[in-house]
Amino acid sequence: MADIAFLLLIFFLVTTTIETDAGLDRMLPPIEPPEEDVVIKQKNIFTVNINKNGQLLVEEELTELQDLREKAMAFLDNGGDGTCNYCKGAGDEASSDNPGKAIISLKNDRETRYGTYITVQNELVGAYNELRNREAQRLYGRDFTDMEAEYLNPETDEDVREELKEKVLRVQELFPQKLSEAETTSN
Structure with a gap:
């Protein structure tokens, strides 16, 4: 009887799939600080603040969530x-110099609801993806998100992945995702 129980236990352990949450894909800063001080102009920082009531303050202006992606x-x-x-933007000298220097800074209150925080994150990443899709369409005739998904798929053929890697990295260089999270406040 004990042998059968162990065989069943092994069978269920081997055949069971455990789903893992993907989480947020973020690149952590390097362990060592940079050798030289990096100077960032204030006009190259796009500030987004979320208060405990879920209200957005974008560049010191109260903004609705549906307008966040467009502003970003x-x-x-x-x-x-x-x-x-x-770039197809306005070319305003008071705003960001170019996509390589542009940084989006997100700051939230300690009491901000998790759903609001994730929704704001999605809108900001969506802004990057829309711009990357535009450039990928211009350069390669297909969406960046499709190319990236195919590149990250482990079932994709190695030759195709190598070709896609070059294209994905080129589009990412055009609009590098620089999303900074400032320390939370408890106001």
């Missing part, structure tokens, strides 16, 4: 210093 895209795609030949 306008900031990232501005091309204020004229070095970005693929």
Whole structure:
């Protein structure tokens, strides 16, 4: 009887699949601080604050959640210093210089609801993805999100993955995702 119980136990352990949560895909800062001080102009920082009531303060202006993606895209795609030949933004010199220098800073209250926090994160990442999709369509005739999903799929053929890697990295260089999270406040 004990042998059968152990065989059943082994069978269920081997055949059971355990789903894991994907979580948020974020790159952590390096362990060592940079050798030289990095100077970031205030105009290259897009500030988003979430209070405990779920209200958004974007660039010191009360903003609705549905307008966040559009404002973030306008900031990232501005091309204020004229070095970005693929930017289609307003070219406002008071806003970000180019996508390589643009940083989105997110700060939230300690009592901010998790759902609100994730929704804001999704909108900001969605802004990056829309701009990357636009450039991938222009360069390669397909969406960046599709290329990235195919590249990250372990079942994709190695030759295809190698070709996609180059394309994905090129589009990511055009609009690097620089999403900074400031320390939470308890106000």
